[in-house]
Amino acid sequence: MTDIVFSERGDKDTVETGDLLMPKYDADGLIVAVVTDHVSGEVLMVGYMNAEALRRTIETGEAWYWSRSRKGFWKKGETSGQVQTVHEILTDCDQDALVLKVSVAGNGATCHVGYRSCFFRKVTSPASGTARLERVEAERVYDPNEVYGKH
Amino acid sequence: MTDIVFSERGDKDTVETGDLLMPKYDADGLIVAVVTDHVSGEVLMVGYMNAEALRRTIETGEAWYWSRSRKGFWKKGETSGQVQTVHEILTDCDQDALVLKVSVAGNGATCHVGYRSCFFRKVTSPASGTARLERVEAERVYDPNEVYGKH
Numbered sequence: 388m389t390d391i392v393f394s395e396r397g398d399k400d401t402v403e404t405g406d407l408l409m410p411k412y413d414a415d416g417l418i419v420a421v422v423t424d425h426v427s428g429e430v431l432m433v434g435y436m437n438a439e440a441l442r443r444t445i446e447t448g449e450a451w452y453w454s455r456s457r458k459g460f461w462k463k464g465e466t467s468g469q470v471q472t473v474h475e476i477l478t479d480c481d482q483d484a485l486v487l488k489v490s491v492a493g494n495g496a497t498c499h500v501g502y503r504s505c506f507f508r509k510v511t512s513p514a515s516g517t518a519r520l521e522r523v524e525a526e527r528v529y530d531p532n533e534v535y536g537k538h
Numbered sequence: 539m540t541d542i543v544f545s546e547r548g549d550k551d552t553v554e555t556g557d558l559l560m561p562k563y564d565a566d567g568l569i570v571a572v573v574t575d576h577v578s579g580e581v582l583m584v585g586y587m588n589a590e591a592l593r594r595t596i597e598t599g600e601a602w603y604w605s606r607s608r609k610g611f612w613k614k615g616e617t618s619g620q621v622q623t624v625h626e627i628l629t630d631c632d633q634d635a636l637v638l639k640v641s642v643a644g645n646g647a648t649c650h651v652g653y654r655s656c657f658f659r660k661v662t663s664p665a666s667g668t669a670r671l672e673r674v675e676a677e678r679v680y681d682p683n684e685v686y687g688k689h
Contacts, residue, residue, distance in 0.1 A: 480649050
C-alpha cells in the first residue's frame with residue numbers, strides 16, 4: 388500500500404469541476420484507463436485499474452493495471468519489457484475514466500500480437516451485412532511467435 | 539434494428555488477428571468506446587455502446603451510445619448539437635474496446651461542463667497525501683449555465 392489518498396465522492400459540482408481526485412469505480416472496483424502515446428497521442432490500449440493499481444501508478448510513475456482475466460495486479464512490461472512511463476494522468480468530468488499519456492520502453496510495441504497499438508484494425512463500413520476489419524498498421528513491431536514461441 | 543451483422547466470438551487467433559468484427563460485451567452487454575478528435579487525436583470522451591448503438595453508429599456515421607445512468611439510447615449531440623461524425627472505428631486485439639475518430643459539430647465542445655474534452659483535468663502527483671486535480675484546458679468553449687440555465 389502506498390500513501391496516496393483519493394477523496395470520497397462529493398456532490399456533482401465537486402466531482403465535475405473540483406480539484407480533488409475522486410475516482411468512481413464500477414461494480415468490480417475498477418476504473419477504465421485509456422493509454423495514449425505521450426508524443427503522437429495515438430491510443431495504444433485500454434486497461435483497467437483498481438484503487439491500488441492507480442496508487443502504484445501515481446507513486447512509481449510506471450503503469451500498473453488490474454488484469455480482469457487473471458484477477459491480479461499487472462505491471463505492464465514486466466515480462467515483455469514494454470514498460471509504460473507515465474507522463475500525465477487525466478480524468479474526465481464524472482471521474483469514471485482515466486487517460487494515461489505514456490512512453491513505451493523495450494521494443495516500443497504495446498500489443499501482445501506484435502503491433503505498436505492494440506487498435507491495429509479498423510471496421511470497414513458496409514451498408515449492411517457482415518462487419519469486417521482491415522489492418523491500419525501495416526507492419527508489426529515484432530513477431531511474438533519468434534520471441535515467445537507459439538502460444 | 540439495422541442490417542449490419544456482427545460475427546459470433548471465434549477462437550483466440552480469429553478474434554485477435556482476423557478480419558471479422560466480433561465485439562465482446564461486458565456483463566451489461568456494453569463495450570467501451572474511446573472517442574478521439576479525428577484531426578488532433580485528442581481523447582474527447584469515453585462512452586459505452588450496446589450492439590444496437592454500434593450498429594446505428596456504423597449505419598448512420600454518427601455516434602450513438604447507451605447511457606448507463608439513463609438506461610437508454612443516447613445520440614450524442616441530440617440536444618446540445620455536439621453531434622459526432624464518425625470517420626473511423628478501430629477495435630483492439632481482444633475486441634472488447636473501440637476507438638472512434640470523430641469530428642464534433644455545433645460549438646465543437648464535447649463535455650457538458652463546457653470544455654472541448656471531458657478530460658480537462660490532470661492528476662497532480664504528490665509523493666504522498668491527497669491526490670489533486672489541475673485544469674489542462676484553460677478556457678471553456680461555452681458556459682452551460684448560460685446556454686441551459688443552472689442544473
